[in-house]
Amino acid sequence: MSDVTPTVIRNDDKGRYEIHLDDTVAGYTEFHVDDHGRLVFPHTEIDPAFAGRGLGGTLVAQAMADVAARGETVVPVCSFVVKYLRGTDVPGLDVAWRPTADDAGSDRVDAADK
Structure with missing residues (x-):
């Protein structure tokens, strides 16, 4: 299976982007x-059988690029997505960051989160 090129698809029915290797999610x-x-984006998961292949990065990169192309806004909650977006510029992507305890005035609530 190492010669198979992964493909990423948006599955709106399941509310997720999936990374496929042939017919396997x-x-x-x-x-x-x-x-x-x-x-x-609250959660990202790679099947342990496919761990160590960089599929998580490929999945999130292509998902974020697709969201940007659609003109949608991302709210990263999943730690993997947060880490990816903090370290990677995705052209055209609108990111709505949630306040963290590290933010000044961490007890305030963003009006958009009410």
Whole structure:
């Protein structure tokens, strides 16, 4: 299976982007639409049978590029997606960061999160 090129598809019915190797779903990153029409990404998972191949990075990179191309906004919650977006510029991607404890005034709530 190492010669198979992974493909990433958006599966709106399941609310996730999936990475496929041939007919096998090797992993996914979930999303749901919040009250403001933004895509919240809470979880990413790669099947342990496919670990160590860089599929998580490929999956998130292609998912974020697709979201940017669609003109949608991402709310990263999943630690893998957060780490990816903090270290990678995705041209045209609108990111709505949630406040963290490290932010000044960490007890404030973003109006968009109410």
